[in-house]
Amino acid sequence: MIYTIGGIKGGSGKTTIAVSLAVVLSQMGRSVLLVDADIQATATEFSRWRTESLGDTGFTSIQLAEMQVRNEVRKLKANYDDIIIDAGGRDTASQRAALIVSDAVIVPFAPRSFDIWTLEQVERLIKEIQIANPNLEAYAVLNKVDQNQRDRKDALQYIKEGGTFECLKAQLHERKVFANAAASGLAVTEAKPKNPKAIEELTALVEEVVVLESKKRAVA
Numbered sequence: 001m002i003y004t005i006g007g008i009k010g011g012s013g014k015t016t017i018a019v020s021l022a023v024v025l026s027q028m029g030r031s032v033l034l035v036d037a038d039i040q041a042t043a044t045e046f047s048r049w050r051t052e053s054l055g056d057t058g059f060t061s062i063q064l065a066e067m068q069v070r071n072e073v074r075k076l077k078a079n080y081d082d083i084i085i086d087a088g089g090r091d092t093a094s095q096r097a098a099l100i101v102s103d104a105v106i107v108p109f110a111p112r113s114f115d116i117w118t119l120e121q122v123e124r125l126i127k128e129i130q131i132a133n134p135n136l137e138a139y140a141v142l143n144k145v146d147q148n149q150r151d152r153k154d155a156l157q158y159i160k161e162g163g164t165f166e167c168l169k170a171q172l173h174e175r176k177v178f179a180n181a182a183a184s185g186l187a188v189t190e191a192k193p194k195n196p197k198a199i200e201e202l203t204a205l206v207e208e209v210v211v212l213e214s215k216k217r218a219v220a
């Protein structure tokens with residue numbers, strides 16, 4: 001499956017989720033290609049840190065830009081079980097090229113800094129792409145969730161009312177371990193000391209994505 005982790009807001013957790021998916025899916029025995037399509041190249045940094053920490057990432061990582069994202073991913077897709085594209089935080093040619101070849105886009109939203117304007121803009125982008133790629137499923141995931149239930153409920157309601165996204169049940173809370181683990185090139189499932197809640201959240205997210213996509217494949 002080809003997943004783009006996208007959206008048009010910086011700092012929502014795209015890279016964190018992209019690299020975590022790459023780690024966990026590869027540890028499930030799947031062959032994974034991580035494509036860094038963001039000029040900020042944070043996913044590539046992560047892979048470098050991971051190589052320093054572990055000697056090997058466990059997946060393949062490359063950097064691509066603009067139409068090369070579409071062209072190269074099309075050529076490479078037969079070689080991998082999963083391709084995960086970190087598309088960066090703006091409506092760029094690279095993100096559009098990623099969405100054109102993807103089976104699913106996962107857009108993280110942080111409930112605290114949630115704004116309707118961002119949602120509408122990303123919905124417009126996805127709807128435009130779905131004309132050319134009707135295969136594209138759109139999932140929203142809440143990330144950096146805090147104790148404020150009101151913000152969380154409001155964000156979920158806005159996303160549902162928008163009608164473009166299916167909201168994932170899995171949510172990641174704001175936890176320092178997500179940032180600390182990434183800085184060592186690790187997913188939270190690997191970080192020591194273990195943080196069982198963070199591990200549970202990430203595992204649930206990956207499992208939910210895998211189940212949704214295998215259902216989709218069964219229907220196709």
Ligand SMILES: Nc1ncnc2c1ncn2[C@@H]1O[C@H](COP(=O)(O)OP(=O)(O)O)[C@@H](O)[C@H]1O
Nearest residue numbers: 010011012013014015016144173174175178179
């Ligand atoms: N659930 C989380 N809890 C705590 N920090 C997080 C969480 N998700 C992301 N972060 C941190 O927030 C910052 C932005 O996340 P990042 O994944 O780089 O966002 P993006 O790629 O969307 O710009 C990073 O410092 C990252 O470590």
Ligand SMILES: [Mg+2]
Nearest residue numbers: 014015042088
């Ligand atoms: Mg990023």
